[in-house]
Amino acid sequence: MSQCPRDHSIMSSSVVQRMPRLLFLLLLLLPSPDAVMTSSPLTSRRSRVPNASACLQAATPDGGLTVRCSGLRLTQVPVGLSNHTTRLFLNKNLISSLPVGCFSHLLLLDELDLSHNMLSSLQAGCFSSLSSSLRYLDLSSNRLSALDPAVFVGLQVQANLTHNPWHCDCSMQLSMPQLNLDLSSLSEVVCRTSDLPNLGAVGLSLVLLLEDWDLCRSVRRTTDVLTLVTMFLWFVMLLSYFIYYIRQNQGVARRHFDYLKFLQSRDPFNNSRPF
Template sequence: VPSVIDQFSCHSAGSRLPVSCHCIEKSGMTVVQCMSRNLEKIPSDLPRDTVVLLLASNHITHIPSHAFKELHYLQEVDLSNNEIETMDVGAFQGVSDSLLVLDLSNNRIQSVPKEAFARLQAKISLSNNPWHCECTLQEVLRELRLDPETVNEVICHTAVQEEYAGKPVIQVLDSGINFCNFHHKTTDVAMFVTMFGWFTMVIAYVIYYVRHNQEDARRHLEYLKSLPSSSQISKDFDTISTVL
């Protein structure tokens, strides 16, 4: 039986709820139900004693930083079947210690910031998102407690190594593939190409400089050759003296 305090908290919070949501008591917990309500963002005016937050089947596209910071009793968040593409660093800051279940399945998430799930211990469902498998995602997943029932549905939609596209992320990582090594190799190749380009430009400039100086030297030498020699000038001077 819900306690008087729980009932009062839930009912009195009604005026603070978004008009499309409603608050119920279930096993003594405050449950806020906002499913299938055409929401485009996570409501900010939720009861502070919310324990379960149901936001599935809306049109939410982004999880901002501190989206749930006032909900210190939050244990479960269902954001499945939305249109989420991005989330900020610190999206779950403030609830990382209390949150037990997080459902982000069936969204449009391709990648997440490395610190997006910092210190989060919740069981997380990330299935049926168009993941791009690369180094950052590998490092993020290494720190998460993925839902074992849906972990095989976390698929590499695309990957830095194309042969792994279409395969379960966990299968790829368990096979010993390290996307971070590939990332470092790609970076090394890019640096080599850049350095080679600069080196080529320097060599080209040196060649141009040498050839330009050679051409100037040749023209200067031809000019000197065109001038009367000192012996010829001396002979001409003697002839003039004899005549005088």
């Protein structure tokens, strides 16, 4: 009867001795956390470049292709677009930039819709390959504030530039005559902000601003006025310091003058006596 508890204690001690070895084997069989994170479908979906296969495609009567990628929350132009694409709709996405050459293979593209995205600036050359085919460009409802003529070099398109926070200043006014855009593209472009808002440029159409306003002259005039005011203030400060310096040293100068008079009065060779 006393042997059973002894056997039980022996078995328990052997299990305890084998526990570290069992734990080590279990750790070897379990997958590493890095492998689990790497194989996560969410991570792979985020790192994947958007493909044109997710877009709706339809053939046109002239043998072209209409591709609609609207509302897919794309962050960049999808890859794999057909060379026969003539109409491309990328509106209502999250595209914030257009790299140079992103449309280089779409030599037949006639219409491009990039409205309702997050474009805040355009790189020069992003539309360079579309100069011979593109006729309509929609950039409305983005975050564009300035127009760079280098972006539209060679393009002769009708562009929709409305509903952007355009900043009307001297550089904008100088760049407008260099654009090859249709004038109707600028008729509804409204200045959201300006360097000189008190002049009434905010809320005006860009075409009216070009015809009736000269923001560059206004800027130069304002700069000249500021320069004159600065020079006047500098002169007043210099004059004030000069007057302050004289008043502060007037007492010292008076004491020196009195001392010189005192020395002159005590000079025995300075006393004149009649012969």
